[in-house]
Amino acid sequence: MSTEGALAATVADVLRDGAALCLGIDPHPALLAAWGLADSADGLREFGLRAAESARDSATPVVKPQIAFYERHGSAGLAALEDVMAAARAAGLWVLADAKRGDIGSTMTGYADAWLRAGAALEADALTVSPYLGLGSLQPAVDAAIGAGKSLFVLAATSNPEAAGVQNAIAPDGASVAGGILQGVDALNAELAGDGIGRIGRIGRIGPIGVVIGATVQPEAMGLALGEAPRTPILAPGYGAQGARLSDIRATFGDATGRVIANVSREALAAGPERLTARLRELAQELAAGVAA
Amino acid sequence: MSTEGALAATVADVLRDGAALCLGIDPHPALLAAWGLADSADGLREFGLRAAESARDSATPVVKPQIAFYERHGSAGLAALEDVMAAARAAGLWVLADAKRGDIGSTMTGYADAWLRAGAALEADALTVSPYLGLGSLQPAVDAAIGAGKSLFVLAATSNPEAAGVQNAIAPDGASVAGGILQGVDALNAELAGDGIGRIGRIGRIGPIGVVIGATVQPEAMGLALGEAPRTPILAPGYGAQGARLSDIRATFGDATGRVIANVSREALAAGPERLTARLRELAQELAAGVAA
Numbered sequence: 088m089s090t091e092g093a094l095a096a097t098v099a100d101v102l103r104d105g106a107a108l109c110l111g112i113d114p115h116p117a118l119l120a121a122w123g124l125a126d127s128a129d130g131l132r133e134f135g136l137r138a139a140e141s142a143r144d145s146a147t148p149v150v151k152p153q154i155a156f157y158e159r160h161g162s163a164g165l166a167a168l169e170d171v172m173a174a175a176r177a178a179g180l181w182v183l184a185d186a187k188r189g190d191i192g193s194t195m196t197g198y199a200d201a202w203l204r205a206g207a208a209l210e211a212d213a214l215t216v217s218p219y220l221g222l223g224s225l226q227p228a229v230d231a232a233i234g235a236g237k238s239l240f241v242l243a244a245t246s247n248p249e250a251a252g253v254q255n256a257i258a259p260d261g262a263s264v265a266g267g268i269l270q271g272v273d274a275l276n277a278e279l280a281g282d283g284i285g286r287i288g289r290i291g292r293i294g295p296i297g298v299v300i301g302a303t304v305q306p307e308a309m310g311l312a313l314g315e316a317p318r319t320p321i322l323a324p325g326y327g328a329q330g331a332r333l334s335d336i337r338a339t340f341g342d343a344t345g346r347v348i349a350n351v352s353r354e355a356l357a358a359g360p361e362r363l364t365a366r367l368r369e370l371a372q373e374l375a376a377g378v379a380a
Numbered sequence: 381m382s383t384e385g386a387l388a389a390t391v392a393d394v395l396r397d398g399a400a401l402c403l404g405i406d407p408h409p410a411l412l413a414a415w416g417l418a419d420s421a422d423g424l425r426e427f428g429l430r431a432a433e434s435a436r437d438s439a440t441p442v443v444k445p446q447i448a449f450y451e452r453h454g455s456a457g458l459a460a461l462e463d464v465m466a467a468a469r470a471a472g473l474w475v476l477a478d479a480k481r482g483d484i485g486s487t488m489t490g491y492a493d494a495w496l497r498a499g500a501a502l503e504a505d506a507l508t509v510s511p512y513l514g515l516g517s518l519q520p521a522v523d524a525a526i527g528a529g530k531s532l533f534v535l536a537a538t539s540n541p542e543a544a545g546v547q548n549a550i551a552p553d554g555a556s557v558a559g560g561i562l563q564g565v566d567a568l569n570a571e572l573a574g575d576g577i578g579r580i581g582r583i584g585r586i587g588p589i590g591v592v593i594g595a596t597v598q599p600e601a602m603g604l605a606l607g608e609a610p611r612t613p614i615l616a617p618g619y620g621a622q623g624a625r626l627s628d629i630r631a632t633f634g635d636a637t638g639r640v641i642a643n644v645s646r647e648a649l650a651a652g653p654e655r656l657t658a659r660l661r662e663l664a665q666e667l668a669a670g671v672a673a
Contacts, residue, residue: 155490161501166455193408197448208454219512223542249516256549
């Protein structure tokens with residue numbers, strides 16, 4: 088890949104023109120085989136670099152490497168991931184590391200330092216995090232993201248049926264767990280907006296801390312008041328293989344549609360390396376049609 | 381370190397004689413400096429190897445590397461971690477990777493493959509996992525652990541005050557989130573007991589899937605019915621620096637005390653590399669006194 092590229096953007100830049108397409112880089116063993124690549128660190132590197140090239144060539148603004156598939160090969164896999172993320176960022180792509188990290192105190196600081204520090208080996212533009220230890224436990228990562236001009240995406244509501252026992256539970260304040268995460272994140276962004284960290288775009292002022300809401304989630308059924316969280320970007324995985332359609336994005340997210348980063352993984356990657364760029368262009372058209380619906 | 385050692389044991393072996401001491405390997409930057417080590421991959425390797433040596437020399441049966449601190453240095457940090465875990469396992473220590481991973485489907489399978497597969501670069505004896513996506517989402521890791529004779533420890537109730545908004549929330553079935561995780565894990569162990577995976581020890585038959593319950597948690601206040609989860613091992617972090625005392629272990633865990641792996645990190649590591657072995661022997665005596673209380 089070429090290494091010239093834009094400076095790393097903020098999430099507000101990514102969403103300046105509304106909903107943005109994201110390519111998941113999910114090199115699981117079956118996809119490596121389908122792409123003719125070895126299940127090895129070299130295969131992982133080649134897969135990631137080719138996926139990032141297709142994202143650049145199709146003007147897909149965001150890539151989301153799924154860290155588990157690199158971690159399978161230990162330090163050699165992470166060395167491949169470092170190369171993929173560095174090349175993608177150098178090419179002007181916004182790199183969202185899907186690691187779902189979550190811990191407390193100095194350990195949470197450690198994860199933030201690993202993924203969100205300028206110059207870190209694994210430096211990304213954004214990181215997914217998991218709030219089982221409470222939204223407040225993620226504060227070290229919130230501080231690190233803000234300090235570095237980067238983003239976090241906090242798991243809120245996911246599409247899988249097993250999630251209800253946690254995410255639909257009712258917290259002491261009467262909100263669902265998922266709804267409480269969404270409101271808590273928006274409150275963080277509201278505080279930050281006063282610092283000028285948000286940007287004015289077509290969608291208004293948004294903050295750097297986002298949530299993850301599965302594309303097949305019914306927001307109202309999960310207690311998610313999207314309209315009451317107007318400053319919060321949304322990462323929506325699940326388009327394609329998990330059953331949601333980009334053409335339905337407005338039906339799911341309504342007035343929040345312009346704040347959505349819509350992720351496609353298998354739906355795009357199954358096209359294979361030669362067809363991936365063209366497939367991403369098709370999916371961008373589907374997304375544009377869904378946004379306009 | 382010497383590389384002779386026992387075959388990797390199961391968690392039932394670890395707990396055969398009752399509560400077991402665990403040394404957290406938490407090389408955060410301040411501790412590296414206090415040990416006279418560089419904040420680098422080499423420093424992380426040296427810290428981990430010396431901590432594991434002290435665990436071996438003091439007959440501390442379990443070590444728990446905190447993965448975030450190795451991840452800070454990217455692939456080089458993970459290469460150091462691989463060396464530390466391999467040396468610890470070769471010396472007969474039981475290695476519990478504290479990574480708090482959690483995801484769904486093939487991604488969860490990827491994490492299990494990274495940490496729980498025999499021969500994996502990052503092979504451990506047990507892994508901590510996070511259930512924000514629901515206990516059922518962890519099933520690929522449950523299957524992997526059982527298949528490999530290894531263990532999982534699922535986050536249930538942690539000590540930090542921010543956790544209440546998630547862990548004390550009430551699920552649709554009327555249980556607290558934390559209580560539901562505990563009961564769900566015990567149900568998994570009950571199923572498995574029929575397959576002879578549990579072992580008969582002094583504490584009775586226990587299964588391979590554990591929970592994490594902070595040492596300063598008040599189990600009843602969190603909706604945790606420890607007596608109704610008799611097959612489930614418990615990892616209890618928080619002894620020492622976070623305020624819990626090993627001498628109080630029975631006051632917290634009652635009849636479940638014999639199923640507890642009690643973790644000390646800073647409380648031991650602050651002794652420094654020369655004093656660590658002696659400090660671990662003292663802490664083992666405190667634990668024994670607490671168990672006998």
